[in-house]
Amino acid sequence: MHHRLSYDDVKRAADRVSGHVRPVTVTRDDSGVWLALEHMQHTGSFKARGAHNFLAAHREAGTLPEAGVTIASGGNAGLACAWAARRQGVRATVFLPENAPHVKVAKLRGYGADVRLVGTEYAAALAACRDFERTTGALASHAYDHPLIAAGAGTLLDEIRRQIPGLDTVVVAVGGGGLFAGVATAARHHGVRTVAVEPENCRALHAALEAGRVVDVAVDSVAADALGARRVSRTALAVAREADVRSVLVPDSAIVRARQGLWDERRLAVEHAAAAALAAVEASGPYVPSEGETVAVVVCGANTDPSDLVQR
Incomplete structure (x- = not known):
């Protein structure tokens, strides 16, 4: 895009x-x-800024779906997405590989995210995230390219x-x-x-x-x-x-x-x-x-x- x-x-x-x-x-x-x-x-x-802007703009436009937001990231983008979703009162479903560091999983759950552990590589978590997006209508959040x-x-x-x-x-x-x-x-x-x-x-x-x-x-x-x-x-x-x-x-x-x-x-x-x-x-x-x-x-x-x- x-x-x-x-x-x-x-x-x-x-x-x-x-x-x-x-x-x-x-x-x-x-x-x-x-x-x-x-x-x-x-x-x-800094990613909290973009995540908040992304969700707030969708809320303004009336395009924030019932299923909430989803992302595949155990890094700063995933944390920011989960934080911003909680601020907007919507669900964040975050996909990570099963071997993701426990501290990251715990932090994401601390922000109220639904964390799904899939596969051992990021690609598997990303595929599961895309699948979730298609089947539930959840909004896909991006790490940076948006x-x-x-x-x-x-x-x-x-x-x-x-x-x-x-x-x-x-x-x-x-x-x-x-x-x-x-x-x-x-x-x-x-x-x-x-x-x-x-x-x-x-x-x-x-x-x-x-x-x-x-x-x-x-x-x-x-x-x-x-x-x-x-x-x-x-x-x-x-x-x-x-x-x-x-x-x-x-x-x-x-x-x-x-x-x-x-x-x-x-x-x-x-x-x-x-x-x-x-x-x-x-x-x-x-x-x-x-x-x-x-x-x-x-x-x-x-x-x-x-x-x-x-x-x-």
């Missing part, structure tokens, strides 16, 4: 999520770069700009491209540059820009649990071509270092995806801000096992 995302989409999303999501907190790092602490969002990631989801994520940019006057550049990690597409669309409207950051071995957007079309990539990174999309959305590629975007790659070693640094210096426990964006602007990173450039890095998620941070 390809939809030309506009700033109007983001503005409408902002009206819908206002009062339902936590406004992002920003803080200045020692290096002078600003950090947008979106990992403190409901459900532990204009309402991307527009919801884009609401972050105006919140950041309100707190950081003179913002020049926003730095975001890219997985499937929902956060990137929304944020870059809003950024372009304001003349703000977007730096799109991917792990060296999870480069769906970078590869698509090089090839001039969406292509499949191999996925192998410490951040793959959140950034491991095999292909970027067509919407994200379109936005990357027309906005002021720099696409950069960071090695896993830099991601691990940035994540550890956030813990050691600030006691922030974040997922590798969130640290990837910061790794791009740290010493010897691929994006070097120019003199006087005002840069904000989106720290996008906290759904991580923090045990590896504290084994010192």
Whole structure:
């Protein structure tokens, strides 16, 4: 589904999520770069914004079915979907492989989701989810490739700009491209540059820009649990071509270092995806801000096992 995302989409999303999501907190790092602490969002990631916007828009349109919403995801998208469904008073049916981490299953059930464990691979859970959608009429929610989801994520940019006057550049990690597409669309409207950051071995957007079309990539990174999309959305590629975007790659070693640094210096426990964006602007990173450039890095998620941070 390809939809030309506009700033109007983001503005409408902002009206819908206002009062339902936590406004992002920003803080200045020692290096002078600003950090947008979106990992403190409901459900532990930015995805709460898109999920709420998606369901609220369907409720407005009268297209929220009796059977509720369904998704196949044990990750941040599944959590956000379950949370938003509970907020809207509708059922969320979430499909996962049987070997999904217990902590994720417990968290989903904590949000009131009906969790169905199917097969041992994501593909089986996805097939069961599609089947459920067909037989019950439940609304299929998307992890990232949907204009309402991307527009919801884009609401972050105006919140950041309100707190950081003179913002020049926003730095975001890219997985499937929902956060990137929304944020870059809003950024372009304001003349703000977007730096799109991917792990060296999870480069769906970078590869698509090089090839001039969406292509499949191999996925192998410490951040793959959140950034491991095999292909970027067509919407994200379109936005990357027309906005002021720099696409950069960071090695896993830099991601691990940035994540550890956030813990050691600030006691922030974040997922590798969130640290990837910061790794791009740290010493010897691929994006070097120019003199006087005002840069904000989106720290996008906290759904991580923090045990590896504290084994010192």
